Amino acid sequence: xxxxxxxxxxxxxxxxxxxxxxxxxxxxxxxxxxxxxxxxxxxxxxxxxxxxxxxxxxxxxxxxxxxxxxxxxxxxxxxxxxxxxxxxxxxxxxxxxxxxxxxxxxxxxxxxxxxxxxxxxxxxxxxxxxxxxxxxxxxxxxxxxxxxxxxxxxxxxxxxxxxxxxxxxxxxxxxxxxxxxxxxxxx
Numbered sequence: 001x002x003x004x005x006x007x008x009x010x011x012x013x014x015x016x017x018x019x020x021x022x023x024x025x026x027x028x029x030x031x032x033x034x035x036x037x038x039x040x041x042x043x044x045x046x047x048x049x050x051x052x053x054x055x056x057x058x059x060x061x062x063x064x065x066x067x068x069x070x071x072x073x074x075x076x077x078x079x080x081x082x083x084x085x086x087x088x089x090x091x092x093x094x095x096x097x098x099x100x101x102x103x104x105x106x107x108x109x110x111x112x113x114x115x116x117x118x119x120x121x122x123x124x125x126x127x128x129x130x131x132x133x134x135x136x137x138x139x140x141x142x143x144x145x146x147x148x149x150x151x152x153x154x155x156x157x158x159x160x161x162x163x164x165x166x167x168x169x170x171x172x173x174x175x176x177x178x179x180x181x182x183x184x185x186x187x
Contacts, residue, residue, distance in 0.1 A: 002143055002148060002149065003140055003143065003149060003153060003154075003156075003157035003160075006136050006139045006140060006143075006157065006161075007136065007157065007160055007161060007164065009136070010132050010133065010135075010136040010161055010164060011164055013132045014129050014132055014164065014165070014168045015168075017125055017128045017129055017132070017168070018125070018168065018171055018172060018175070020125070021121065021122065021125040021172060021175060022175060023036075023039070024121050025118060025121065025175065025176075025179045026039070027039055027040055028114055028117060028118060028121075028179070028183070033060040033062065033063060033064055033065055033066045033101075033103050034060065034066075035053075035058040035059060035060055035066065037066065037088065038052050038053070038058055038066065038068070038083075038088075039051070039052075039053065040086070041082050041083060041086050041088075042082065043055055043075065043078050043079050043082045044078055044082070045075070045078070052068070052079065052082065055070060055071060055072065055075055055079070056068045056069055056070040056071060056075065056079060056099075057069040057071070064102060064103045064104075064105075065100055065101065065102055065103070066100070066101040066103070067098060067099070067100055067101075068092075068098065068099040068100075068101070069097075069098055070097075070099070073096070073097055076094050076096060076097065076099060079092070079099055080092045080094055080099060083099070083101065090102075090103070106183075111183050111184055114183045115180045115183055115184065118176055118179050118180055118183065119176065119180075122172055122173070122175070122176040125172050126169055126172055129165055129168050129169060129172070130165065132165075133161055133162070133164075133165040136161045137158055137161060140154055140157045140158060140161070141154070
């Protein structure tokens, strides 16, 4: 049945959207040092933009410290520059071999800013989910227009896609609420 394929395709795309949201939210710090905080940082490695985790080992030896051990000692300055140029607002300190990032305590104001960022990111994911729904419904309408499915099949397929959309929006709301709770929790 062609509508089943459209529904399955929409489901896969919606799952990928939620995975992207989870990855984006991992990069938003919640007071604890998390190596995934640096996932979006790229470093110029011999003329090629390379993800930081591909040129260094990143660990969290203490709750509010990230430690970066570059595999090539010559990369320390480039990594420091890339971190300073990022939107993280962190200042790296290095001893020539190892880079350390001290994560400051989050103020109440900064926590509120981060929750706004979380909500904005979640809303972008919801828009993406709705766009996937719209595309799937358009494909189903096209099948109906070409007389490949009946009107009943069209209604059933559209209802199934709407249920899938509602479930994914609900999942996004839960993921968002969990992240907001994590951010607002004072350690």
